[in-house]
Amino acid sequence: MSKVNExxxxxxxxxxxxxxxxxxxxxxxxxxxxxxxxxxxxxxxKEWYGRGLPHALARVVEEELSxxxxxxxxxxxxxxxxxxxxxxxxxDLQKKKFLRRILTGEDTWCQFFSEPGxxxxxxxxxxxxxxxxxxxxxxxxxxxxxxxxxxDHGLLLAxxxxxxxxxxxxxxxxxxxKQPGVDVQPLKQMNGHASFNQVFFTDAKVPQENLVGRVxxxxxxxxxxxxxxxxxxxxxxxxxxxxxxxxxxxAEERAExxxxxxxxxWYPQRAGxxxxxxxxxxxxxxxxxxxxxxxxxxxxxxAKSAEWTARRARAAQQQGRPQGPEGSLGKLxxxxxxxxxxxxxxxxxxxEAMLTGSGSPRDxxxxxxxVSVPAVSIAxxxxxIQRNIIAERVLDLPKEPRFDTGPFRNVRKN
Amino acid sequence: xxxxxGYDPAVWRQLSEDLALPGIHVPEQxxxxxxxxxxxxxxxxxxxxxxxxxxxxxxxxLAGNAILNSGTEAQKSALLPDxxxxxxxxxxAVTEPDGNWDPASIEVVATPGVDGYLLEGAKSxxxxxxxxxxxxxxxxTPKTVGREGLALFTLGAKAGGVERxxxxxxxxxxxxxxxxxxxAPASLLGNLDDGAKPILRTLDQAAIALANEMxxxxxxxxxxxxxxxxxxxxxxxxxGSFQAIKHRLADMLLDVELAKSAAYYAAQAAAMDxxxxxxxxxxxxxxxxxTYLQTAIQCIQIHGGIxxxxxxxxxxxxxxxxxxxxxxxxxxxxxxxxxxxxxx
Numbered sequence: 052m053s054k055v056n057e058x059x060x061x062x063x064x065x066x067x068x069x070x071x072x073x074x075x076x077x078x079x080x081x082x083x084x085x086x087x088x089x090x091x092x093x094x095x096x097k098e099w100y101g102r103g104l105p106h107a108l109a110r111v112v113e114e115e116l117s118x119x120x121x122x123x124x125x126x127x128x129x130x131x132x133x134x135x136x137x138x139x140x141x142x143d144l145q146k147k148k149f150l151r152r153i154l155t156g157e158d159t160w161c162q163f164f165s166e167p168g169x170x171x172x173x174x175x176x177x178x179x180x181x182x183x184x185x186x187x188x189x190x191x192x193x194x195x196x197x198x199x200x201x202x203d204h205g206l207l208l209a210x211x212x213x214x215x216x217x218x219x220x221x222x223x224x225x226x227x228x229k230q231p232g233v234d235v236q237p238l239k240q241m242n243g244h245a246s247f248n249q250v251f252f253t254d255a256k257v258p259q260e261n262l263v264g265r266v267x268x269x270x271x272x273x274x275x276x277x278x279x280x281x282x283x284x285x286x287x288x289x290x291x292x293x294x295x296x297x298x299x300x301x302a303e304e305r306a307e308x309x310x311x312x313x314x315x316x317w318y319p320q321r322a323g324x325x326x327x328x329x330x331x332x333x334x335x336x337x338x339x340x341x342x343x344x345x346x347x348x349x350x351x352x353x354a355k356s357a358e359w360t361a362r363r364a365r366a367a368q369q370q371g372r373p374q375g376p377e378g379s380l381g382k383l384x385x386x387x388x389x390x391x392x393x394x395x396x397x398x399x400x401x402x403e404a405m406l407t408g409s410g411s412p413r414d415x416x417x418x419x420x421x422v423s424v425p426a427v428s429i430a431x432x433x434x435x436i437q438r439n440i441i442a443e444r445v446l447d448l449p450k451e452p453r454f455d456t457g458p459f460r461n462v463r464k465n
Numbered sequence: 466x467x468x469x470x471g472y473d474p475a476v477w478r479q480l481s482e483d484l485a486l487p488g489i490h491v492p493e494q495x496x497x498x499x500x501x502x503x504x505x506x507x508x509x510x511x512x513x514x515x516x517x518x519x520x521x522x523x524x525x526x527l528a529g530n531a532i533l534n535s536g537t538e539a540q541k542s543a544l545l546p547d548x549x550x551x552x553x554x555x556x557x558a559v560t561e562p563d564g565n566w567d568p569a570s571i572e573v574v575a576t577p578g579v580d581g582y583l584l585e586g587a588k589s590x591x592x593x594x595x596x597x598x599x600x601x602x603x604x605x606t607p608k609t610v611g612r613e614g615l616a617l618f619t620l621g622a623k624a625g626g627v628e629r630x631x632x633x634x635x636x637x638x639x640x641x642x643x644x645x646x647x648x649a650p651a652s653l654l655g656n657l658d659d660g661a662k663p664i665l666r667t668l669d670q671a672a673i674a675l676a677n678e679m680x681x682x683x684x685x686x687x688x689x690x691x692x693x694x695x696x697x698x699x700x701x702x703x704x705g706s707f708q709a710i711k712h713r714l715a716d717m718l719l720d721v722e723l724a725k726s727a728a729y730y731a732a733q734a735a736a737m738d739x740x741x742x743x744x745x746x747x748x749x750x751x752x753x754x755x756t757y758l759q760t761a762i763q764c765i766q767i768h769g770g771i772x773x774x775x776x777x778x779x780x781x782x783x784x785x786x787x788x789x790x791x792x793x794x795x796x797x798x799x800x801x802x803x804x805x806x807x808x809x
Contacts, residue, residue, distance in 0.1 A: 329807070359727065
């Protein structure tokens, strides 16, 4: 990246911000400007709401936005996974129909992948889509669907050919969630929260034009979505926002974030809250115990090393290397860190770890860590699946012998 | 490795004369290549990967940095060019027979004499102490305790009152010696003010260089285990197709990558002289120590019976991992140091 380019980009975005940024605009109005100008997703292609800039310069743009306190395009939830997938595999019609409303935040998205009968073995999906006239008719059940209760559109992986081998009989669709054939039910977890749903499809309809990629190519398309999902799980925080945060637009953004995050208030806890460990050790006096000091140091060494490893992976990506299986490394590290953190929090908290709720340490946060951490090593692909990916795609080890080849109709299922 | 010296002088000459590696971090005015910690650590990582037997860590890392950190202009100009050229071997003696790496525990005494100082006491675990031409010794002035009164002293290894004995080391790739000083004449390196500081700085730099050496070795072990898992056939399949082996190897890769990140990050922080780099030295040393040994243990496990034989080279890396684990302070020592340095 030449210095000249960076300077030019900075000047250009500053000038644009000076002419356009106004915190009293409505959120959607502002984000529409970001989408149409390409400054909201500068790394996207010029013809699709971007400016075709390399990642390193996209960060420069983000910095400039942040410097004046400008809100960015909507990025929360599954929407950017949807966008990345559509950019790579979607038709022009789909890009035109969906991408802009993803960025403006007008539409919320969810992902209909996992099923009760196919968790780790995602390609074993048995939700079916049958073509009938101009529509695909969808029947079956999905589970672990984040955000389905307020989503407008879903990324759906469904079986369209039962005689093809497992991975070749799937197709990928965009389905309208708000229709009579889609029934969304919350699913209560062991920590008491309900961040996920189970979703029942009964003759739900998908217009033909919402098929993403070709019939039978659903697995390939889903891999794009998953690769982006794993990368997001590297545990690196987004840069913090600076600048004054007053005005109508910020109030709207806060309300949007609050609504979007409501079911996920426990997400920081499931990652283990390493940030609280040293404070807790000091406030409880655990920092005077040599054994505790060793355990704390072990955890902090792992957490710091994982953070630096994620930064190395991210730096490699910013130098233009394609998204690869190193995302699995970060996700596995995050699981290890979370488990170690729960262990150390228990050591520090001692008998009080038997308590929960507002009367328990840190207003219940510690208890919530302890009962939330088991999610990390399962959600978004179990540790075991991550290890398979690392072993087969990074270390190039041979695959396990398979028992699920041949027509999917004949493969053993749950 | 098999000789009394413990290294091949022809290889050392190549490494010094053709590649100029012993002086890579030494400024050009003292005959070095003018690079810094990051480049020094790239070298140690590669030497660790290759498991090179050479007096590099002693001469370049320990002695070279000790002189850079402590020496006067005149001393640097006099001592460093020969070390940078590889023409003279040197080492740093800090630890004593009690094996403690905290300089506060040093008991060797340097008594001022008519012309310099006289050293009295014993040093042990001195890297390449049996072949070094120049000894740099951490000692204390009479009647001082703790970190007060510490300083570095230099003397030729053939000086009177120096008695050197090669120790029987478990790791054949890294030779260590005990050195007894009976009123041996030595010169002060630098000055007597705050002498503990350059000693600690040298040890922290060495910890980072060793961490990088260890991650190089760990990578070599991982590569070896992966290759073997792809070749070895049991039950009609390569063992690398079993999840029990795959998952172990995936965990090894993760461990090695994490330790590498810590080692690289610490090297960079030291090169930039960032305030928290000494804490990161301890972090990187502890991380790499655990990872190197665990990787060695797992590598032997994946090799099965052949991994436990003398003919299979894995044991050499295992032994290097074991000696590196405790050299410059074992992981628990560095974890405690990390907690102190972070103010916990």
